[in-house]
């Protein structure tokens with residue numbers, strides 16, 4: 464506990480390793496609460512990579528609340544877990560919990576303020592009673608909470624991190640990272656993009672006959688992937704006909720494997736064009752297949768292009784899945 468408090472005072476990191484069941488969660492949470500009380504931090508984030516770890520942290524918070532703690536804590540769940548209208552795929556023009564959200568929000572927040580510890584039950588009850596989106600309500604309530612228990616994503620994933628907290632430089636946050644040895648692997652996946660040939664083919668079939676521009680954009684991406692597949696199958700270098708800017712010395716080659724130390728500019732241009740067209744021609748009927756694919760995969764690809772410290776890998780295997788991965792180091 465002294466170590467955690469000392470690290471908080473110095474704004475530094477401390478790594479704690481101890482056997483399971485010895486009380487690491489409380490040993491981290493208790494000094495964090497003291498740090499809040501002494502204004503050494505504005506807010507505490509307890510970050511986990513598993514639901515079960517979130518429950519352990521929530522139980523530790525219950526113990527503190529039962530002992531008289533008067534701080535607000537909140538467990539943040541994924542949108543999919545809280546959504547009250549999953550069949551609408553978050554079409555905010557149709558979801559009754561999104562329409563008039565801001566009209567109903569003050570009432571919903573007022574009800575949540577009655578609780579010290581806020582979890583799934585409190586959020587869902589309140590969201591149903593006030594007809595507001597539970598996920599958005601949890602995010603809006605988080606601003607008024609001292610301790611937030613949530614997934615790593617909300618602090619580290621560049622696409623979903625909570626800008627309302629982590630874009631504010633003047634705020635001091637104390638991060639308690641549970642099972643931190645999982646963080647490098649999770650971070651790599653947050654900064655990686657994947658293109659799956661089979662999914663892309665399904666997406667192409669889903670938009671068949673619905674949008675000529677999107678069909679031809681998808682065809683250009685498919686053409687790139689198929690030409691690479693063909694090159695690798697016949698043991699050709701792979702990138703030369705596809706990415707004109709890539710120097711032969713920048714390509715690493717082995718059986719079923721190609722890698723290059725650069726972003727694939729041509730592929731990214733084709734993916735970006737497809738993403739733009741998909742957004743422009745967006746139709747709810749595409750959400751299940753083509754639309755979902757476009758928004759999820761291409762937006763990842765697009766956001767990954769922002770980072771320059773990258774290593775582009777092309778992995779192939781005898782199995783039919785073809786994967787392109789970009790890994791940030």
Ligand code: SF4
Nearest residue numbers: 546547553558561596
């Ligand atoms: S607005 Fe909220 S409740 Fe409505 S579909 Fe989206 S996540 Fe679900």
